[in-house]
Amino acid sequence: MNKVVLIPDSFKGTLSSEMICNIMEINIKKFFPSCQVVSIPVADGGEGSVNCFLSALGGEKIYKTVKNPYFEDMQSFYGIISNGETAVIEMASCAGLPLVEDRKNPQKTTTYGVGQLILAAAESGCKKIIVGLGGSSTNDGGAGAATAVGVKFYDKYGKSFIPLGGTLKDVVSIDLSKRAKKIENIEIVTMCDIDNPMHGPKGAAYVFGPQKGADSYMVEELDKGLVNLCEVIKKDLGVDLKDVPGGGAAGAMGAGMIAFFNSKLQMGIETVLDTVNFDKTIEDADMVFTGEGKIDTQSLSGKVVIGVSKRAKKKNVPVTVIVGGADEDMEEAYDMGVTSIFTINRLPLDFQLSRLKSKENMDATMENILRLIKSINK
Template identity: 80%
Template sequence: MKKVILIPDSFKGTLSSEDICSIMSKNVKKHFADCEVVSIPVADGGEGSVDCFLSAVGGEKITKTVKNPYFEDMESFYGTINGGETAVIEMASCAGLPLVEDRKDPKKTTTYGVGQLIMAAAQKGCKKIIVGLGGSSTNDGGCGAAAAVGVKFFNKQGEEFIPVGGTLKDIAKIDLSKRSDLIADIEIVTMCDIDNPMFGTKGAAYIFGPQKGADKDTVVELDNGLRNLCHVIKSDIGIDLEDVPGGGAAGAMGAGMIAFFDSKLQMGIETVLDTVNFDQVIQDADMIFTGEGKIDTQSLRGKVVIGVAKRAKKKNVPVTVIVGGADCGIDDAYEMGVTSIFTINRLPEDFAVSRTKSKENMEATMDNILRLMKSVNKNK
């Protein structure tokens, strides 16, 4: 082999995408010393996304003082890539669940800091901003971020305020006229890998509220607030977000990005592939290695493995998938561009046991695949 592409998703709770790339690269070089190895750690929008993009394409990490989930000052960051033309922001860096520690309360937390990072990137002169959703502590529908860029919210008494989850129900009017002109001509892409709606039993509050500290009564209150926000957005902005897939992502930040930032929601892997010019990078590749913790029917909906495979199929490049486990009902993956699938677990063990061996199991599996490939090449 002369060139391989490494683009695995993380194995949640065991190996990061960067860890896997490192293991794969070391083994490729052991068996094919002269092979060009291109590593593309995958970012899903959550914590670590900025570092993944910087690792994949290079760039600069910029620190900025912004508000944390409780409107307190904190040091956050964003990344710039493509010569400073593109900014990458992960909302978890200033609105993430770990930041609230033992103060979980989605009725009070805000995305204001995310809006401050967007403004910082705009002031820096970025022409495109990628915002990763995931790992949030919030349920404010992106209103905090919107307020940070100049969007005004008013209650029935005509008083301006910055809505949080518990006060979404009080929004009576939204005014976009004071939104900063700096973001008017910037392309804003939102990485979003879930298709939950804004509200309802499958929406932001019901599905994600409990992990952010919401009890049953609070879930109902938050959901009613999101319903009101959706109603006012429709009447004042003219956008109906009720049934938009992904609107419920990150406390309905998905819906807010559409309404307040004119953003489009896009699968994380598609954003990554576009950003790294994947179609061009793989043209002369002999093999692509990708993978995830478990491949199942959910995987076929277009996450990392299938996103990579579909692009590779168009260029006629084979795709080897390495996973922790493989479920039944995944035969369609082969029609979508996957060449072969290998699992790393060598013994029938509980995950609690096998997860501690993920690194050595990945190394052994990669080593065996490459030994086979090397043997086939010798016999040609």
Template identity: 75%
Template structure:
């Protein structure tokens, strides 16, 4: 084996993508010292996304002061890759749930700081911005971020204000004529791995706001606010977001990114694969190793493993999947491009027990896979 590409998702709650890459690389090079091993840690857009991109591509972190979820000053960051041409921003870095621990309130929290990060990257000369959605404490439809780049919101009395989740219902008019000019020529891609709509029973408020501190009554209030925002956007901006898949991501930040930032929503793995130039990387690869905590029917809907497998199939490169567990409904995975699936758990143990052995189980599994490959190559 001369070249191996590692691109696993994390094993949620046990091992990060970076840790998995490290274990895989160590065991591959133990048996194939000369093998070129390319590690591409993957994140879903939430916390840790910037570090994953920097680990895979190099670059640097840029630190700047922005507003936190309660409009207080805080130091946040984003990543610069591609010789400073592309910025990677994770929404959670200034609008994440850990920042409001002990005072969760999606009626009051804002995405204003996310807009400030985007603006800072634009003023820093970035030509492309990747925004990762995930782990947010907000439900403001992205209006906070929009306010930071010059979008103006007015209530029934014609008074300008910066809405939050609880005051979306008060938006009567939107004016985008003062958006910062130099942002208009920047390509903005939003990583979004859910397909919930902006509002309704499967929308941002009903599905995600309870974990952000919303009671049943507040959920209904937030949903009405998002519906109002959607209607005003349709009337004033001529953009219909009602049925857009992913519009409800991160407190309807997905919808806001489309409406106010002219962004496109993209599956996180597709963004990663495009950014690292995956198709080129795997051209001469002998094997691709990927994986996740559990492979099941959900995995076949476009998560990391299947996103990788589809591209590998097009290049005729074999894909080995290493997972914590595998369901019984994954036969279709082999048709999509997966060559083989291995589970790391060596004994019939409950997750509560086996999760504490994840690293050693992964090491043993990878070691055995590489030994098999080595034996076959000798023959």
């Protein structure tokens, strides 16, 4: 093999995408010392997304003091890539669930810091901003982030305020006229890998609220707030977000990114592939290695493995998929461009035990695959 492209997702709770790339490259070099290896670690928009883009493309991490989920000052960051033309922001860096520790309460948390990062990136001269959703502690519909860039929210008394999950029900009007001019002509792409709507039984509050600390009563109240915000957005901004897939992502931040930032929602892997110029990168590749913790029917809806395989298929480049586990019926995956699927677990063990051997199992699986390729290429 002369050129190989590595683009795995992480194995949640066991191996990061960077670790997987490293294991793969070491084994490839062992059997094919002169092979060019291109590593593109992938994150889904949540924690680690900035590091993955910087690892794949180079660039710089910029640190900025912004507000955390409880309006306390904290040091957060964003990444600058593509010669300073593109910024990458992960909302988890200042609105993430781990930041609230034992203070989980989506009625009181804010995305204000995310808006501060977006504004800072815009003021730095970027022409494009990629915002990764995921791992949030919030349920404010992106209203906090919008306020940070100048959007005004008014209550029934005509007083402006910063809406939280618990006060979205008090929003009666929205004014975009004071929104920072710096973000007007910037392309903003939001990485979003779920299709939940803004509100309702499958919306942000009902599906994700409990993991952020909401009890059943709070979930109902949060959903009422999102219903109200959705109606006011439609009335004042002329945007109907009720049934938009992904609107419920990250406490309805997906909907907020559309309404307040003129952003488009895009599958995370599609954003990554476009940003790293994947189609051109693989044109002369002999093999693409990808993978994820488990490949199943959910993977077929556009996660990393299938997103990669579909593009590789158009270039007639074979795709080897390495996973922790696989569903029995993956025939459709082969139709979408997957060449072969290998699972790393060598013995029937419970996940709590097998996860401790993930590094060794990944290493052994890669070695065996490469031994086979080497023998065929003789």
